[in-house]
Amino acid sequence: MWERFGDELLRFATVLVGPTDAPDVTIDAFVRAASSSHRSDVANQRAYLFRAVANEASNSRRSSQRRSARELRQLGPSATSGPDSMIDVRRAVADLSVRQRAVVYLIYWEDRTACDVASILEMSPSSVNQHLQRARSHLRKALK
């Protein structure tokens, strides 16, 4: 499972919590998922692991809000340089909530539909759309 999904989950986790915490979040999600009594009932292991990473990321964020400042710095030295729409978007992504990031990632990177995302993240499609609209609104401001 790790060989199969490790890289893409690490990428997902990196978008959610940054590169520094991504391994911890991903591994913890793996371990938690592997030890879950519901694991055998899961039809889509990949989606299950994505959800586990998203949940772990949310927990991580809640327990360590102060790391957000570090993550901004970890976006690179150019993150504090002059105006650049791309950089602004990256910073704006970092400002999104974990759920919003997860939705944005799955929609934009994985090309998932709102229904797919809703299934993966265990939320309603309307919630997915709400998260997406808020995220887009936030990111749009970054482009202005």
Place this chain on the structure above:
Amino acid sequence: MTEQLDHSIRAALEEIGDHAPRAADVRSPRQISERPLALVGATSNRVGSRTARPSRLVLIGLATAAAFTGLALINWGAADPGLTNVATVSPSPVRFSLTSAPTPAVPGDPASDSLVLLAPETIPAGYRQIAARTQASSSALTGSDLTLDEIDAGVVVGNARVQADEEWWFDAGRNNDFERIGNVTIGDGDGELLRNRATPLTETSGQEIVLRYRVDGMPVAIVGYSMEPELGDSLTKIAGAIAVAPDATVSVTGALPDRYTWNQRADQAASALLGYESDADGVRTAARDRGGVRTSRRSGVHPHLRILGEPLRRHHRADTIRCRCTRHRNPEP
């Protein structure tokens, strides 16, 4: 505008994702579960030591979770008969904290009271988050949290300097002129035994010996500190603590005094912690999990080491370490 936004979001996601660690660089869940890099090693002169030297405690915590965390090396003083000053290590976030204020081993000697944390560069890829989360709180040391910025800057914590350079060395105000006197292989890791040139071995002064240890070529710990006449005693106990893997082997080459050879001590330490047995020549401590931790009397190792070592075999989560450390304050009779 919408198209531009979509493009920017995708580009941003790509760029952020490009910073993602590779799975190959991260210890897999299986590796973690099978070979947790978890240990706590503790050693101390006995209270009322015949050397009359101040009691010291060296606590090394490499907690686990996803999981290798870091290192705390703390020396305590004589006014610590019950080892009541116990450092705790816990993940999520990792905190190095002291349950009570450390007491300098030698009153007025700033170098005898130190806390050393690994700098981020010393932590293998995938585990740097530990440093990012590291907090050190002790009113006696800093009175505030230790942040990543401070680590990066090589901040002085108490009397120890946390360095950010790749030398991953520590400087508690001592001469750092070390010479290599031996090599150590424990499990998958290699280490060097270093002796401080400035502290020649004598019966009363002891000697500073440092083990630099690496796993898979990565420096994962700075281990060891011995100012005891029983050269290497502390160090070898810790070496035993490192050998947490069921299939680990401990082998040592190098020039150590005949009086207390490394292999004897390493054998004792490993035996105490893991139930390992040495083979005939004693140089190699064979990996043999005997399913339990021997008594301190049998191994001759300080009972506190056993108390700390035992839970690690069963529960390598640092949460457990913390609990056991608390129990450590009330050693078994």
